[in-house]
Amino acid sequence: MNARDDILGRVRAALGRTERSREAARADVKTAFNAPAAGPRPLFDADLAARFRCEAERMSSTIDEVAALADVPAAVARYLDARALGRRGVVWPSLAGLDWAAAGLAMEARAAGDADLVGVTGCFCAIAETGTLMTCSGPRTPAATSLLPETHVAVVPMSRIVPAMEEAWALARSEIGELPRAVNFISGPSRTGDIEMTIVLGAHGPYRVHLVLVRGE
């Protein structure tokens, strides 16, 4: 007997599976999918942006705020200059339309490689409860841009801040239908506490995550 039939067979036997109970189980699956029930969760005040900022900073992200999307390149240049992080990097193709050159930045819209030191991404949405970015992989939003470079800068439109993961899933269901290959929830720079429980930032991914919040369009 192949492994699948063997394992499923033993599970069925243990559950005392009958044709009728199988129908009931299928009905339970259908119920779960048709009306996904949210679990208990905390309420918090309506100021999502304030909560997002506070939680993101707790996870060691740094935060800037600009009025409009067009102001982002200058804000990114300011951040990189202040920390002497250079003026080159890779950017999501979806953000290639911003005038990076005008801010003195050499941003290439392509997949990130090992040698790229700065990666600029947007986000699908952001989660106030935990100060988290949600990114969805795709041809114009590759996953590695937020992972390989030592510095990750993310553009976060304030209109895209949602209360919690549940609202993020609802947004994904309504806007993109099925999930992309990779949904990544990112909360600050990568870290490890493996040696003597001492937290070190920049384990394998970015050493620093900088968020540029955008008030308008």
Add this chain to the structure above:
Amino acid sequence: MRSQAMFFKARAGDKLADRQLQANLGKAKSRFVEGRAQAVADYDAAPGADFEALRDAASAIRDRVLGNLDVWLETFEDKARARGAEVLYARDGAEICRLVVDIARRHGVTKAAKSKSMLSEEAGLNEALAAAGIEPVETDLGEYILQINDNEPPSHIIAPVFHKSKEEVAELFARTHHTPKKDDIAGMAREAREVLREHFMSAEMGISGANFLIAETGSVALVTNEGNGRMVTTLPKVHVVVTGIEKLVPTLEDFSTLMRLLPRSATGQRISNYVSVLTGVKGEDDLDGPEHLYVILVDNGRASLVGTEFEPMLRCIRCGACMNHCPVYQSVGGHAYGWVYPGPMGSVLTPLYTGIENALDLPHASTLCNQCGVVCPVKIPLPELLRKLREKQVELKLRPWRERLALRLWGWVASRPALYGFAARTAVRYLNRLAGGTDRIRALRAAPEWTAGRDLAAPEGRTFRELYAERVRHEGRTTR
């Protein structure tokens, strides 16, 4: 991994005498225990929040799947296949190894980058890959340190090297990487990052576990802080997931509920740095992501727990809270337990997965104080399961004849009140004499194990029955 669980007692003694280990255990205890307590208190401080309600909900989610595990597995398979994943099953460690080696050969893999997978420890996957000429590279910093230290086993499921000092790691790195010895932890982490980055970029295959499988979408969820989980599932052209059949949750909403519990219970974090929900393979125009995705669903003992009194153990989400809070684990660390999973969850799983007769000490390596049960995010009644395993040992006549004889003798005496009273009186007087006027007995020759690591408190001279009888006399009441 071959189980050494039969040698718990001997190993525990060694570990108690290991001063470095004891110092690290103390540090870990305060970090994990206080971290979780703070995280729970913070959670409960929000209006409408109730951590207990969260635990109830999580345990119901896990039970919902376990109650119809076959149908949920079929559902997951359908959804995952529809997105281009190949779903495979493995009965045991040997089948895991065979499947992974086959996949590696099919795709011409010479190097596999691994993010932490406890199941690959169960299977001894690294040895199998190496034997097939495929280089396995552990990329979780802790697991990497263990791998370069001659494949030392982990001592904690989420902090694998917390028994080691930074000096030990520094020496190991200098020796392995041929670099000057570092003295700062950040420098060591950077060195490992650079070494492992090379491996991430060159490995043709990534191997990971799964924190959860999501039936609704056929997705694999991975939770890490270091980002190595993202690396091995983004860069190599082949991604192999090795995970247990019990890891399913129904929906993305259920996953969200469990994600409020897992980081808080494990490290005291509100969220882990990276939470990835991975569905299917790279799209045609995608710039990154694996071209091939295999999900290996493993039994290795799990199916035999379904529908039994031990089924609640399958709710486990591998957070480590039970071991962090266990006074026995805090004293002896993870290695003493002798197999993949230490602490209370390990003391239940090791006998169930490797044979009750192969881990006789483990169900007894607990005071049944229920610290583990109180902190378990999915409310597994760990002390109750340990007690059931003890009962099984007795039923199967696996206890030593001396213990069985002693218990039978005790039962015979205890069911004869007059005799019992006499025996208790005699024993109490005897112990009192041994203490020689102090309140401690330093060495008990009849049972030296009891006093090897501590003193025995001496009884005060009279038995409970004597004291009770006296009190009844004074108060003029009758006793039945």
